[in-house]
Amino acid sequence: MSHAAIAGTRTERDRSSLHGARLPRWSPYAIALGAAALAVLVGTLAGLHSRIQWGLIAAALFVLGLYGASARVEGLRRAKDRLATSLVWAAFLLAVVPLVSLIWTTLTRGVKVLDVHFLxxxxxxxxxxxxxxxxxxxxxxxxxxxxxxxxxxxxxxxxxxxxxxxxxxxxxxxxxxxxxxxxxxxxxxxxxxxxxxxxxxxxxxxxxxxxxxxxxxxxxxxxxxxxxxxxxxxxxxxxxxxxxxxxxxxxxxxxxxxxxxxxxxxxxxxxxxxxxxxxxxxxxxxxxxxxxxxxxxxxxxxxxxxxxxxxxxxxxxxxxxxxxxxxxxxxxxxxxxxxxxxxxxxxxxxxxxxxxx
Known part of the structure; x- marks a missing residue:
């Protein structure tokens, strides 16, 4: 093996040792799916029929699950970073979902009579x-x-x-x-x-x-x-x-x-x-x-x-x-x-x- 390859391998090892253990890239998606399934189960057992309630439960379970997994594998500092990012995404979704729902409802109900004659x-x-x-x-x-x-x-x-x-x-x-x-x-x-x-x-x-x-x-x-x-x-x-x-x-x-x-x-x-x-x-x-x-x-x-x-x-x-x-x-x-x-x-x-x- 050449000196350049050995130096490159050592550099990669040094970087990995500096960064520490990391969660796989697919872990947030897996946690999100698990949170959604668990939210449906909890909502069904509790008699909750609103999808909004299921979504809120799933969001809370996702934030807690990602924080716990990150704290166990990556450490508290990285877990806090992921917690802040998750809360930002949750707030973004809470703001976007009503807007999308409003536009979709208005569009589906408004196109019934909206034509040239109506205008x-x-x-x-x-x-x-x-x-x-x-x-x-x-x-x-x-x-x-x-x-x-x-x-x-x-x-x-x-x-x-x-x-x-x-x-x-x-x-x-x-x-x-x-x-x-x-x-x-x-x-x-x-x-x-x-x-x-x-x-x-x-x-x-x-x-x-x-x-x-x-x-x-x-x-x-x-x-x-x-x-x-x-x-x-x-x-x-x-x-x-x-x-x-x-x-x-x-x-x-x-x-x-x-x-x-x-x-x-x-x-x-x-x-x-x-x-x-x-x-x-x-x-x-x-x-x-x-x-x-x-x-x-x-x-x-x-x-x-x-x-x-x-x-x-x-x-x-x-x-x-x-x-x-x-x-x-x-x-x-x-x-x-x-x-x-x-x-x-x-x-x-x-x-x-x-x-x-």
Whole structure:
């Protein structure tokens, strides 16, 4: 045997002696299968019929089993590492399983009546107990109300964040920060009641723009907070370099700070839009709902997707045509929010600063 082979063999032995004993790679899978089988047995003997309960028991048995096996073979230090990793995976699964279950349930129940006719027709004279009808009027209402709310809330939120980060000093900045924090925790029904009180004072009837005003109130603090955090991530060296070249501060913000953080700002705005897209209480108070198409958000009652879902489910008694329409509208709303997120990612990638080739 050559000297190189002998040296290589000694190196491998040294490494194995440093690492100590290790569990086989297949051991976590074997422990997981054993935990699942034991959980089914325990659940059956205990009379537990919920698969969720079986899953929780299996997760606890897996964590304990892997920790015990690792402590016996690999030592306590490695066992604690595996315990922390197992807990992270268990928490991840606990977060993902409800999400996947929600999407799967909405998809399987929503595709029953979701077709071109459903998307291009309104309810009109169709009763809630009758089949047919669609959500075109609700789509139009949601797009107009959320769009107007974004046109109002996004610029005000971004400009407020710019003031707080770049100019904010003294009592005024502290007062603005305080009120932004308060607005972040305002329930949606309170925003709706505020606009409703103004409408009652002015003796106005329900209309779509009133809902947009309430949604803008809910949107602004989210935009302010997300934009503020993104602006704080911009290195001060970029600002100082621009100011050192004699560029005014307002132009530095416009040409340096905002382009650098545009990806995060766009993502924050889209998250705020997604937050208000599913609000029902302000729309119920201010817009009232309308089974017919109303393309004018400044006059007359108007529909929206969240309100349509609530009304159809409330009149369905858990089954029937209205029940299927509620699930189809829910699937449409989820698709709408997903498209918003995909669009935000595309804009963020397109507007991201390029450092070089």
């Amino acid at each position: 291009t027709h309104s309810m009109g004279v169709v009763a809630d107990t009758e089949p047919g009808g669609g959500i075109y009027h609700a789509i139009v209402g949601s797009l107009q109300q959320v769009g107007l709310a974004t046109l109002i809330g996004a610029p005000i939120g971004v400009l407020t964040a710019i003031y707080l980060v770049e100019y904010g000093r003294g009592r005024l900045a502290r007062a603005v920060t305080f009120f932004v924090d308060v607005m972040t925790g305002i329930p949606s029904i309170v925003a709706g009641l505020f606009i409703l009180s103004l409408m009652l004072i002015l003796k106005m009837q329900p209309f779509g723009f009133a809902g947009s005003l309430a949604l803008a109130i809910l949107m602004m603090p989210v935009v302010v907070r997300s934009t503020e955090e993104m602006l704080k991530l911009v290195p001060n060296e970029l600002r100082e370099a621009s100011l050192a070249l004699g560029v005014p501060k307002w132009r530095t913000i416009l040409k340096v700070v905002l382009p650098t953080s545009i990806g995060g700002i766009t993502t924050g705005v889209v998250l705020a839009v997604a937050r208000i897209a599913g609000e029902t209480a302000p729309v119920m108070l201010l817009v009232f709902g309308n089974p017919f198409i109303n393309n004018n958000p400044f006059e007359g009652a108007q529909a929206s997707l969240p309100l349509y879902i609530y009304q159809q489910y409330a009149n369905s008694a858990g089954s029937g045509a209205a029940y299927d329409r509620a699930w189809a509208a829910s699937l449409t709303l989820i698709a709408f929010v997903m498209l918003l997120n995909l669009g935000a990612r595309g804009i963020a990638r397109w507007k991201a600063p390029r450092t070089g080739r």
